[in-house]
Amino acid sequence: MxxxxxxxxxxxxxxxxxxxxxxxxxxxxxxxxxxxxxxxxxxxxxxxxxxxxxxxxxxxxxxxxxxxxxxxxxxxxxxxxxxxxxxxxxxxxxxxxxxxxxxxxxxxxxxxxxxxxxxEGRKNMLERRGFLLDRNTYTLYFGGQSVILPNNQGKLLETLLTGDAEVISKQQLSMALWGTIEFIDENALQVNITRLKRTLSELGMPYQIVSIRGVGYSLKEEGNS
Amino acid sequence: MxxxxxxxxxxxxxxxxxxxxxxxxxxxxxxxxxxxxxxxxxxxxxxxxxxxxxxxxxxxxxxxxxxxxxxxxxxxxxxxxxxxxxxxxxxxxxxxxxxxxxxxxxxxxxxxxxxxxxxEGRKNMLERRGFLLDRNTYTLYFGGQSVILPNNQGKLLETLLTGDAEVISKQQLSMALWGTIEFIDENALQVNITRLKRTLSELGMPYQIVSIRGVGYSLKEEGNS
DNA sequence: TTTAATTCTTACAAATGATGTAAGTGGTAT
DNA sequence: ATACCACTTACATCATTTGTAAGAATTAAA
The missing domain is CATH 3.40.50.2300 (Response regulator)
Known part of the structure; x- marks a missing residue:
């Protein structure tokens, strides 16, 4: 209903x-x-x-x-x-x-x-800031293009987008990736972030992932400081 | 324009x-x-x-x-x-x-x-008979669900759908898969069709791929003979 | 019913892609 | 200058996709 x-x-x-x-x-x-x-x-x-x-x-x-x-x-x-x-x-x-x-x-x-x-059927579609992300398959639509994100990159982008412009803590991201907050493998997270960064820039997206030292990451529009 | x-x-x-x-x-x-x-x-x-x-x-x-x-x-x-x-x-x-x-x-x-x-941005979306297929990533949307089809299955479904209810020849399908009409590997085509069949039935789609002996395949609504 | 052609199933191996690991480099704040 | 944090790169492992092959099942015609 x-x-x-x-x-x-x-x-x-x-x-x-x-x-x-x-x-x-x-x-x-x-x-x-x-x-x-x-x-x-x-x-x-x-x-x-x-x-x-x-x-x-x-x-x-x-x-x-x-x-x-x-x-x-x-x-x-x-x-x-x-x-x-x-x-x-x-x-x-x-x-x-x-x-x-x-x-x-x-x-x-x-x-x-x-x-x-x-x-209808867009229930699991996340639409923010020009992104359209299928939360199920992690197919990403942007400006007429479409790409399938690898699972990890999809989860990361999803949490960065739903957090809506705020800074997302490494705990949150770790939670999204591995379902746990204990024993965060900072490096593994780091590598996955790097991969997502590369994917986004290859698509020519006007967003970039900014690292907030000691806290986490944030998805910012290009050009903004 | x-x-x-x-x-x-x-x-x-x-x-x-x-x-x-x-x-x-x-x-x-x-x-x-x-x-x-x-x-x-x-x-x-x-x-x-x-x-x-x-x-x-x-x-x-x-x-x-x-x-x-x-x-x-x-x-x-x-x-x-x-x-x-x-x-x-x-x-x-x-x-x-x-x-x-x-x-x-x-x-x-x-x-x-x-x-x-x-x-906008739905340019490479193929919409037929309740299917919504991204021709680029072969992400398939149906009844609120979404699945990523492997490349070959995507190409097959695409040609079956664009051929619109008609029978699609094995030549056409072979062309779609390997870009050539020569030396059709009937078996390889066969296996890929089987795989697509399995995927579709797992999704509970009311369509089924019917083989037309000696000719090719056709996508028919379930129940129709 | 028998036979030959066609279609289907299943399993396997090679190729591809995703992911975590590790070791080392680069940057930043105190 | 130093310690800490963030980044890069390469590699091994694992899962997925795909073609291949051999045999079973189905169909059509004699």
Missing amino acids: KRIAIVEDDVFMREELADILLKANYLVDKISDFKNTVSQLLEFSPDLILLDINLPEASGFQICQELKRKSAIPVLVLTSRDSLKDELQALGLGADEYLTKPCRSEKLLARISNVLKRY | KRIAIVEDDVFMREELADILLKANYLVDKISDFKNTVSQLLEFSPDLILLDINLPEASGFQICQELKRKSAIPVLVLTSRDSLKDELQALGLGADEYLTKPCRSEKLLARISNVLKRY
């Missing part, structure tokens, strides 16, 4: 949407506090997000942009602002669908299942 | 659309004969298809369905029939987008580039 998060400040509208979705057999997460909307959403990690544009604290546009940067959850913008400009902006920010209220519930449901179908 | 095919019987409308697309820097293929629309389209193999529903010979719905069965080209249905029923049907048949005429050109272009972006 799919989970859908509703981001909508109007209580009446929110409940109506929730009702429609529940009747269509979806699980519903309702957001009512718009302070840390994005972190709340990531916490829920729904299969789809219904997003209003007019919100009290932040703009729906900002939320959409931030969501798309941090996750691969599909976003359906549902708003009463029927302006072409808004629609273009929303789509430009990566929204997957733009619908205007009022909207027939059948239409809404059709669009929702259309979007969900699009993302 | 992306190629877009226009399937629209109204000449005035067709030219207007072509004009809009050309100005937006797309290459345009115009279909004006609606007898073998699908084969014409597959011949063109555009990056996207603009499809009208009301057509003289066949229904746009049929065309959409057939297209989606035979190819992975995105279809944007653009019609003057503003009925929810039509929209639901079109989306149900796999259309990627449904817009009603008249439509602002900016909106059309935004939706087009949205759909194109969705298909």
Whole structure:
């Protein structure tokens, strides 16, 4: 059963949407506090997000942009602002669908299942910063290319990407590779990192693995210090 | 530069659309004969298809369905029939987008580039009959699973799929595997076919490779004789 | 039913690729 | 200057892929 998060400040509208979705057999997460909307959403990690544009604290546009940067959850913008400009902006920010209220519930449901179908089978796909990584086979997609990463390199890239821009400790990486935190073989880890570095640079990726002395590694955009 | 095919019987409308697309820097293929629309389209193999529903010979719905069965080209249905029923049907048949005429050109272009972006990087993805095969790495996606096929099995499945339901000769398969038609090693081919069979059945695929005595092989749906 | 052709199965060996190990080089902070 | 940490390279081991070969099973026709 799919989970859908509703981001909508109007209580009446929110409940109506929730009702429609529940009747269509979806699980519903309702957001009512718009302070840390994005972190709340990531916490829920729904299969789809219904997003209003007019919100009290932040703009729906900002939320959409931030969501798309941090996750691969599909976003359906549902708003009463029927302006072409808004629609273009929303789509430009990566929204997957733009619908205007009022909207027939059948239409809404059709669009929702259309979007969900699009993302079907991408459950084990990790999409971050232009990377698309199959967490199962470790096939990596980037800029029209595709490469199969060896298992170890795949695990490393996966943990570096999910850690999201932060520094990843050697313990974490060791855990990902060998499932244990004891007796870390620093050298083996080192060699595997080197191999991943080589693979990424051969693909011409604008990222590079930076070592943080005594701590671990971090995946940084090229050029940034 | 992306190629877009226009399937629209109204000449005035067709030219207007072509004009809009050309100005937006797309290459345009115009279909004006609606007898073998699908084969014409597959011949063109555009990056996207603009499809009208009301057509003289066949229904746009049929065309959409057939297209989606035979190819992975995105279809944007653009019609003057503003009925929810039509929209639901079109989306149900796999259309990627449904817009009603008249439509602002900016909106059309935004939706087009949205759909194109969705298909970006899927250039070397072969999508047939529920299979999704990366022709580069031979990573196979099916029903939420993903597996890496060994090179030979990948090449075999690729040729079996692109040959589209027909019988594929041993010559073709031999060509795909070793790049030559001379000195076909029937046994080596045989062994590789067996291996592919095993892989597919392990994945629980509803297809099976049937041998056509003296000719070659064919990929058939399970249960069909 | 018998026979010959074709297709299939299985096991094995060579080639390729992934991984850990080890020894030595290079860089950095105090 | 020194000690520590990070990096490079080469090599041995292991797993996987692939062609080969020999024999079993299936099919079609007499």
